[in-house]
Amino acid sequence: MAMTADRVIYSQSCGRTNDSKLITYTKGTNGTQVDSMVAPPMSEGLAIINNSLYVSFESGAKPYLSGGKYPLYHLYYSPLGSFINRVTGVVNTSGINLNVRSGPGTSYSIVDQVADGTKVTIRCQIKGETVTGTYGTSNLWDQIGEGKYVSDTYVYTGSDGQVAPTCAP
Incomplete structure (x- = not known):
């Protein structure tokens, strides 16, 4: 405890x-x-x-x-x-699955996929590769699990900026 x-x-x-x-x-x-x-x-x-x-x-x-x-x-x-103070968001990809990467960029390997409309818990956020998605262009990536990252541009959080703590390096 x-x-x-x-x-x-x-x-x-x-x-x-x-x-x-x-x-x-x-x-x-x-x-x-x-x-x-x-x-x-x-x-x-x-x-x-x-x-x-x-x-x-x-x-x-x-x-x-x-x-x-x-x-x-x-x-x-x-x-x-x-x-x-866990932060959640909802994946919005207009019907397709969102690739989950091993790091904050598209050059990292795909380790999973998340379906459109899925509620995800954002453990922390980190700056990485700049990506354009449903919610604009950003270099902010959301860690949704250990070694699992998605671009914040596909996650609705109600904010255009960082909403969770910065991930430890």
Whole structure:
């Protein structure tokens, strides 16, 4: 468990092969859940250090983390602001799927696709290649998952500028 001024964050492990959940509650609301976030399997503890949320894992988690879809060992972190004050947007591509890239530019490999109309959570934003899309021309890219970036020009956030914290280099 970790706490901020107004939130309580719990880690819920769901076994060796299932993703864990990080669940946020607002303090003083008799257990009203505010949000949740997926974390790698076998989460064990939480800490907030230098405005980042760190998740530690059981010692037996190594085979599931380092050899699986999560390239890490015992520690995982997310900028606290991107977890506590999560920003969402809606993909608008006029009916086609949006390519998700491994970095902030079209020269990065395609790692996934997001369907038009999908609500995405923007973890952080970073400047990269300038792209023209549904909402104009910009060099702002949205990180929607670990190693997953989409051009902000295809995501409706209600703003023309940056709406989430800057991604750590």
